[in-house]
Amino acid sequence: MRTTSTVIGAAALTLALAACGAPSEQASESAEGGGDVLRVGVSPVPHGDILAFIDENLAEEAGLELEIEEISDYNTPNAALVEGELDANYFQHRAFMNEWLENGPDAELTYVTDVHIERLGLYSESVESTGDLPEGAEIAVPNDPANLNRALSILEAEGLITVDPEAGENATENDITDNPNDLVVTPLEAAQLPRSIADVDAAVVNGNYAIEADLPEESNVLAWEPEGEDYVQNYANGLVALNENADDERVQLLAELLHDERVLEYVQETWRGVVLAVDADGVITE
Template sequence: MRTTSILIGAAALTLAVAACGAPSEQAAEPAEGGQAPLRIGVNPVPHGDVLAFIDENLAEEAGLDLDIVEIADYNTPNAQLVDGDLDANYFQHRSFLNEWSENGPEADLTYITDVHIERLGLYSEGVESAEDLPEGAEIAVPNDPANLNRALGILETEGLITVDPEAGETATEKDITDNPNDLTITPLEAAQLPRSITDVDAAVVNGNYAIEADLTEESNLLAWEPEGDDYVEKYANGLVALDENVDDERIRLLADLLHDERVLEYIQQTWQGVVLAVDAEGRPVE
């Protein structure tokens, strides 16, 4: 049976820990003759949907019991993994994990396998193409470092700005060296971007939030982010666990199921290009 919990933000996390006790006190007991459920933290879309598909169609036959914990923000899943409240999480790409590890608590987290890519897109309600953006237009972008750099890459590819190449993957709006149309680049929390689209001329939105807000159906897509040779390595979302748990049989089993042909087909049919499945060889499936 699938168990889904929803935790939103640090306040909810604090209350949950206070109410339920230490991680060792809340560890799930294995069913008689079986393994303990694998407690895994995910963002609701598309990660939670992918795991729900596995739970409903593949897990029982494989002998895997999933306890899916839906978390709406980007920082709580790693914090809970470090604290022992989760066995694994599935919501982030390597660039985000590296950035979090450099600035977060000391913890040894391992990226186990790629699952999918959520493409960043430049969306607008009032403009139909990137070249139609007016002089002085305001463009909202994600404020977390890994995705901010990706957003600037879209704008640069469209010829709207030039970014100092010396800034590398940590480029911010301060590294823009040429801005011929005097665009205003406004970093916002990624989850707020869909709501901001009516207040700005355009916004670069993460794929999961674009799906949740129906931007792919209701807004104009001006541009996808460019796909370089290292696109999967940098930006595929994947399964993550503590170093000490990478050989956990349940985690390895889930990694295999995430690359099952039925899962790849489900991702393709459900999100049709906004989310790209990644196969077991690390290749995007389009």
């Protein structure tokens, strides 16, 4: 992990934020009193960029002191939170957090608030549409269970495969019941998927890794994941803290800033279509 930025601010939140929902007076007073730095672990993109925007534009006037730790994998942030190396993290959705809690150490984490959704997309360098995929085409997908199921849902929505409905959210490539074009579905570590594009016919890539690799600009987007009824509830990335720290004034202040209108606009303008901003009410903003 590396520290990417630190902002030291002592001023109370001004009227500039009032129209967007001012943070609590108590939190601002705590910051004025020289509260501790809030250490937040993030995936570099878009999470790190979003916090950097807050760091540079909102944190000081809100009286929030941030230390942003970039973490490039999905395994470290929760462990660092449990070990006390971080006060909060921002990289995961509820499905991933719940899966980690089931398989990880004895820990109690709280999902504080939704922030954004990184759409999974089916990308290819060799074909321009799903109809162009050849017989026996190889499609790489994320190998972590929470995102593997999402990837399969894209292929199913495009009519390429049928997945056993009994498998539910735990569906894997072994639950494919109909595969008329004999597609080869290959699970890989999510971070490796952009590099696999040249070696496979198509790949389902997480939004953050697609952005880092410039896939939306340099590859063909064959399909986006379908937005189901519980899309935000299941797949919005959000702010997470240990149960005992979830009500920490600094954590709650950051949660409010993450929903500031300027942050929502920044997300919309920076990652049009790939990252979807979610407001404080859990609604995707357009």
